Amino acid sequence: MSNPTVTAATVIDEPALLAQERGFARLRFSAQLEPGFQLYLHAKMCARVKIVAISSISFMLFFMLLDYVYLPHWVSDYTLVVRMIGLLAICFALFYSNRVGKVAPNRAFAVSTLAYFCTGLMIAMVIIVARLAEVSIRVTHDGLYVVLLSGMFLLALPMRHAIVGSGAIVAVYLLAEYAIGSSRALVISNSIFLINFTIMGAFGAYLYEYMQRRAYLNEQLLEAARNRAERESQSKTRFLATASHDLRQPLHAMSLFIQHLYEQVDSPEASKTVARLADSTQLLQAMLNSLLDMSRLSVGMVRAQERSFNLEPWLQQLLDSLEPFASRRNIRLQLRCNKAYAVHSDPLLLERLIRNYLNNALIHAEASTVSIEVQRVDERLRIAVVDDGCGLAEADQERIYEEFTQLRNPARTLDKGVGLGLSICRQIVHLLEYPSGLQSHPGTGSRFWFDVPLGEWQLQTQAPQQQHAPTLSGQVALIENDRVSREAMQALLSAWGCIVWAFESAEEAIRGLQGITVDVLLTDYRLEGERNGLMLVRTLRDQAIFAGPAALVTADTSEDVTEAARLADVELLYKPVLPARLRRVVHNLLALRQ
Template structure:
């Protein structure tokens, strides 16, 4: 039954009511199973209490009664104790049916009450004035603790109380004392029956509400999963043409006359701006969905990440006359490097666009077992009222005209969401006219020292096998790689790539993640490596660099790159991957006596 049908059934039952303590058959069976599970969870405690009750009273029998009387009532005590233990064993069996389990449970209660009633009369027949308080305790125990349905608990309780009165009449006990005892048990049963009715009515109401809440939660989770799938599809479908546009724009920038290069550079900047706006929208949408983005913390060196970020910001900072300052020792932290980089990039972009500062500093200093990471500027600052607004979605304090070049107002909203995902406390300290400081607290971690990178990397060259099913993107990326000096075999599917692999073995594999054929880019890379008989370096290009995809890339020794591709970032990765191959080729080609 789907969510809508279940919800309609539950709401109809709620409107109809359940004054007779009955649901429609479809719901009654589910509630009975729920009630049995509840009883089974409480069964060890209830049985332990019942056993203790019988053992204590058996001990009192031997202490307070003559030996002959105590020995005569002992079989009844053992019978009640055995009924309780047998019911416990049967109800705990996973294969026991719900109906028979309830019968066994109620039967043990009925047997215990009947035994207590018989014990009282047996003691009376032997001249011992035993009070019937034990029978009242059994009633109290049954109505308050057992959790049996109203009909079952009332039937059992009234039965052994009537048995007690019947034994009194059978043994000729009449008069005011019997009337008093009968009236007392009658009132106790009436009170217990009303209480049991109210208790079961409340249980049924709570069960209906719980089912409706669970359905609402499941529907919300299904909606979130559907939105995540939609975001993944939209991310791929929208970034695919953007990726091709950016690569074609880079073609034009690197060729043609001055006028063409000037127009092309503006086109490339517009494509990059559009890509960033789209990235912000998709990132924020994913962050607001439960489970949309999950952190994968690991220890890593912080300074290289900060240097790379400031290197990205340097051209724009020079245009604005802004001084960039880095103050960070060689420290290691534990965080998700990708999410932390996105968080810090958003903070730096926010300062460049909106702070109106002359100096922007990125600093990190240890404080106990934590690291205090600050992004500070000496710009316009923020009042207390503005500080309460800057983390809101689509809020831009100094962009009333909604100039798209200054973003969408999602940068700091994404920062707040990322800080929550990473579990890094975020603080904002600011005053008008004295700038702003965004402070993050990160856990310190030890990381191994990395060897220094070699200086003077050689020119880019090498053989690359490109697998891309989108014709426009394939043409754009292949053309750019060839312009950079690489030999490129551009293939539309895996079969074509396997055939090209036999003609000329490549030095590097590049594959799109989402391919038209069955399987994905990671699987295609594994097939190509098997066919080549070696662990070829590989790049995976995807519009959706989720944490799950990155976890798959790590053990496969595949470098993931996001769409739209940034040409500078792509060239940097290619140099790092092809340079070792080029050195090996020169060593192999060197004469033996060299």
């Protein structure tokens, strides 16, 4: 059986499809849409081939049996031949017409209509012959009703084909009745019954094709809507990729220039001003990250990369990073977690989730203590961010998850964020499929919790913490096509004690590095020319120009780049990179070279 959803390959937009609703009651689409519907209707006809074949062949064989049993032999010999010819015509039409994609729909409909007419014609001939032979058994035209019923409804022909075939059968039969000298009363009586039956069948055939056209148009509208949604999703994806890259580039250069400026000034007042400028830059960076994260989560660009890791040291490191911010607000941070707990999750998404909950408590809860509590619930660990702040009314507990919603910031001051933190939390728990909830009452604080699958405990050696900014000494190759970012990184690395060889493109770096020896290579991912940053690293290694440690400093946050960097054994830094992190990574890479 053929697939009944075959459609034309022509793509039609939604306005053009909606315009068809005003006129397809005439059973005619536009020239652009009609061929597709003909294919659709042909497929519908083919979907009925089994029931049509069984009923038609059974019908003919049954009447052949009746002819053989009840009609005189000299009559039955004639009628059996006629019915056999009709049976062969039916078989040929079933074989020829029910091949979607191999036979044009108009030919399939024409052949089926011709077979339908021939079948009806042969039934009429049998009736007329029986009348002329004056057989003892009265032969009526009831068989014609069965044929007409099949043509109007069972064959699934277009209305016009069904009406033409049925009308021709009735006309030929009535003319034959008149030709053999049937009484006028009999001809008129048969005409009334058969013509009325044909009219009612035509109305049913009209309704059938009308409903098929409605169904086809609805399917096309759904397909057009799906295509539009896919195009919009792809457009959003391209926009986010472009916006993520283009907006991170100037922020990256800005943060590096600010750090370089901070290390150069001697005046306390100037240092204080530069520090405020750095805070403003970090606030802008946090806002950008929130907007981009929310957009990437909403269009499905984020996929979880889960692994097992130890929870307690990981949470402690997260709290330590927020300790200066909490201290400025006189808020105490606490952690209650068994040191033997391990989870199986995506570390980056889980950090984003918990950090957003913590930031919400630190900024909006008006609390004196914020804690992370972990307890085991069956085969999961329930992680809860708890505060002793002002709490939430029941009416607000759902509203806080709406985008850009802040309950206690009517002035929309930027130091309290943009109102996306909890919205991102909800998107992340849905992505990770974590059960979650909120328990809060006014004046008693809030408890945001979610359940994470248990993981396997990981044996690891704790790396010594760096107490002071590491001193740098070595030669660094820097490949960055953005002039401002290149100058910012070169100035900062030089101020830290590195000798920096800066290049604008991959081709320039390949030529320039052949005559010098460097210890570390830092490259952007998107470069001028045919090669990107990872291709440049592979080329340098293949040509034995540079085989040392390398880092990819990029504003491209796609998972493909992340996986490619991991496979190439290249350190990955996302723009805008914090100067302290850049310094630490370069120090570690220089240590590997030594």
